[in-house]
Amino acid sequence: MTRAPLVERIQQFNQGRDPQLLHRKYKTMQRNAFAFLRGTCHLFYQDWPSAADLNQSPLSWICGDLHLENFGTFKGDNRLTYFDLNDFDEAVLAPCTWDLARFLTSIFVGANALDLGDIEAIALANCFLTSYKQALLFGKAGWVERGTATGLVQELLNQLRQRKRQDFLNSRTEIKGSTRRIRLDGKRALPIASAERKKITALIEKFRAQQAKPKFFKLLDVAQRAAGTGSLGIERYILLVVGHGSPDDNYLLDLKQSQTSALQPYLTAPQPQWQNEAERIVSIHQRVQASSPALLRAVAQGDKYFVLTELQPFENRVNLEANRGRLKRLEKVVVTMGEVVAWGQLRSGGRQGSAIADELIDFAQQQTWSATVMDYARHYSQQVEQDWREFREALKDGAVEQPNLEAKAVARS
Numbered sequence: 001m002t003r004a005p006l007v008e009r010i011q012q013f014n015q016g017r018d019p020q021l022l023h024r025k026y027k028t029m030q031r032n033a034f035a036f037l038r039g040t041c042h043l044f045y046q047d048w049p050s051a052a053d054l055n056q057s058p059l060s061w062i063c064g065d066l067h068l069e070n071f072g073t074f075k076g077d078n079r080l081t082y083f084d085l086n087d088f089d090e091a092v093l094a095p096c097t098w099d100l101a102r103f104l105t106s107i108f109v110g111a112n113a114l115d116l117g118d119i120e121a122i123a124l125a126n127c128f129l130t131s132y133k134q135a136l137l138f139g140k141a142g143w144v145e146r147g148t149a150t151g152l153v154q155e156l157l158n159q160l161r162q163r164k165r166q167d168f169l170n171s172r173t174e175i176k177g178s179t180r181r182i183r184l185d186g187k188r189a190l191p192i193a194s195a196e197r198k199k200i201t202a203l204i205e206k207f208r209a210q211q212a213k214p215k216f217f218k219l220l221d222v223a224q225r226a227a228g229t230g231s232l233g234i235e236r237y238i239l240l241v242v243g244h245g246s247p248d249d250n251y252l253l254d255l256k257q258s259q260t261s262a263l264q265p266y267l268t269a270p271q272p273q274w275q276n277e278a279e280r281i282v283s284i285h286q287r288v289q290a291s292s293p294a295l296l297r298a299v300a301q302g303d304k305y306f307v308l309t310e311l312q313p314f315e316n317r318v319n320l321e322a323n324r325g326r327l328k329r330l331e332k333v334v335v336t337m338g339e340v341v342a343w344g345q346l347r348s349g350g351r352q353g354s355a356i357a358d359e360l361i362d363f364a365q366q367q368t369w370s371a372t373v374m375d376y377a378r379h380y381s382q383q384v385e386q387d388w389r390e391f392r393e394a395l396k397d398g399a400v401e402q403p404n405l406e407a408k409a410v411a412r413s
Contacts, residue, residue, distance in 0.1 A: 003047070006387055007394050011401060013042045013262075017233025018224075020190075023402060025232035029388075030395050034068075034110040036388040038229040041065045041090055042262040043387065044102055047380070050266070054097040054373055058355030058363050061284050061348040063341075064090030064263050065230060066099040067106035071337055073156045074312050076291035081160045083144040083153050084289050084340055086312075089231060090261045091284040093269050093353055096345055096363070097373050103128065103341070104377035107334075109384050115324040125377070127331045129370050131338030136364035139357050141347035143290035144336060151332035166248055168313055173221075173240060173252070180247045182223040182240050189238055190224040197222055200237055200255070203301045207308075218242040220250065227254075234259060235304070238311060252311040253295065257304060272352050278305035287348035 003009075014022055029039040037044075041064070063070060063085050070087040104125050111121035135142075146157040172189070173180045182189050192200075200222050208217035221240040226232065235257035243251035258277035274280040278298035285292050294310040342360075350356045355363070363369070394400045 006043075006390050007400055009043060009046065010040065010391065014233060018235075021224075021226055022233040024226065025229060026395060026400065026402075028229050028232070030392050032113055033385045033388040034106065034113050035229060036391060037106060037109045037384050038067060038069070039232075040387070041102075041230050044105070044380070045098075045263050045266050047383065048098070048101075048266060052376070054101065054369065054376065055095050055268075057095040057097040057369060058359045059093055059269050060096035060099075060345040060354050060360075061287050061351065062091060062094050062096060062099040062345075063088060063288075064092055064094070064099070064102075064261055066103040066341065068103070068110055068334075068337075071340065072312070073153075073160045074293045075160065075310070077294050077296075078291060079294070080291065081146065081157050082289070082291050083149065083157060083336070084291075085344060086293075087228075088281050088285050088288070089256075089258070090263055091281060091288070092261050092263050092267060093271055094263060094267060095269075096355070096360070097369065098263075099341060100129070100132070101373050101377050101380070103337075104374060105381050105384065108378055108381035113321055113324070114330065116327065116330075120327050122374075122378075123327070124330060124334055125374060128334045128338040129374070131335040132342045133364040133370070135339040135342030136346065136360050139346065139361050141290070141343040142339065143343065144340065149336070151329055153333060153336050163313075169248070169250060169252060172238070172311075173250070175247055178247060180220060180240060180250050182221045182238055182252075184223060188226055190226060192222055192224050192237070196224075199301070200239075203299065203306075204239065204241075206301075207297075207299050216241065216243055216251070220246070225254065225256075231256070235306075239308075251295075253308055254311045255299070255306050255308050257306050258298075269353060276300065276305040278307050281307050284348075287351055288344035290343070290347070 014025070025039055029036045065087060070085060071083065072086045073081055073083050074086060075081055107125045107128070108121050111118070116124065144153060146154065149157050172183055174183050184191055201219055204217060204219045208214040211217055219239060219241055223238045225236040225238045227236065237255040239253040239255055241251050241253060243249050258281050260277060274283070276298070278300070282296055282298045285296060293312070295308060297308040299306045299308050345360060346357055348354055349360060
């Protein structure tokens with residue numbers, strides 16, 4: 001099948017996004033092939049072969065955008081700390097090998113950034129697959145606890161335990177008089193136009209009126225949020241709410257617009273009739289994770305839908321570049337990731353068409369698919385490298401249509 005021009009595919013997918021943040025997304029994707037992979041989940045599935053044998057694997061609730069940096073630590077509603085998958089924007093019911101292929105691709109694409117040679121990248125990929133299969137064979141979903149975690153994951157959990165919420169609050173806000181306001185740093189928290197502020201204020205007022213503890217969600221301030229790579233440019237906000245009291249028991253929340261999964265055009269398995277995309281994301285969060293992030297909710301505003309959750313520090317994510325060249329340390333992380341992926345599939349098994357544990361166990365016992373998915377990932381990682389170089393050169397040559405930042409600035413004045 002002939003591929004459409006790369007730049008055309010990227011620009012078509014990103015139509016309608018915030019110009020300022022879309023510009024930032026393109027600059028981020030230019031940095032290296034791994035950042036490009038993170039920003040182009042849609043390309044991965046556009047290129048996925050519809051007749052691949054891997055499409056015959058058991059159906060599971062998958063992340064859809066599984067890669068090395070879509071794991072992290074967070075606090076659940078029970079205030080306990082967890083390490084788990086942390087991005088379900090693209091989550092759907094699909095063959096379980098789709099997630100495996102994308103994750104392994106991220107290992108091979110990320111090898112350069114991690115100072116790993118080809119042999120080391122293969123070893124890391126095998127660690128993931130072995131861990132994933134062993135966890136499936138056990139047939140029972142587990143979760144990562146501080147006492148059983150090792151290496152980098154244990155460090156992340158310990159850091160989250162020791163971090164005081166007020167310290168995080170102070171790092172992202174400032175007190176003016178007796179009231180907190182979000183600190184606009186120009187990187188993660190950006191100014192918001194007055195019309196946008198009014199819209200979000202009305203949205204939260206309507207939402208909190210429906211909650212058991214409406215005072216908790218009383219809005220004190222709002223800013224535009226810039227985070228991630230693939231989702232940069234869609235509507236996303238940092239909310240400062242009263243929480244348990246001002247000023248020191250305020251809470252920071254993340255409000256993110258939900259969109260149709262990038263996988264949707266390529267799905268053959270029947271999907272549930274979700275009321276909206278936010279319900280899809282929240283529901284799959286709750287099915288796959290051992291405990292979902294605190295305050296996870298779906299919020300509606302007209303024909304737009306958002307996912308609300310407690311804001312998490314960036315430091316809670318796995319920072320792989322900080323562990324460049326440290327193969328043994330990376331192997332421990334990837335082993336945990338393999339377990340987490342398997343546990344999520346087991347935990348959500350049997351729901352609305354997803355495979356039950358017995359089917360997943362049988363799948364893990366089969367010998368052929370692991371070599372097939374490994375070969376595909378190694379081959380496709382070369383395509384990602386090629387696409388990244390083409391995109392980088394297109395940006396340099398001005399072949400990528402750049403967002404009108406001047407028009408955006410006027411809109412914000």
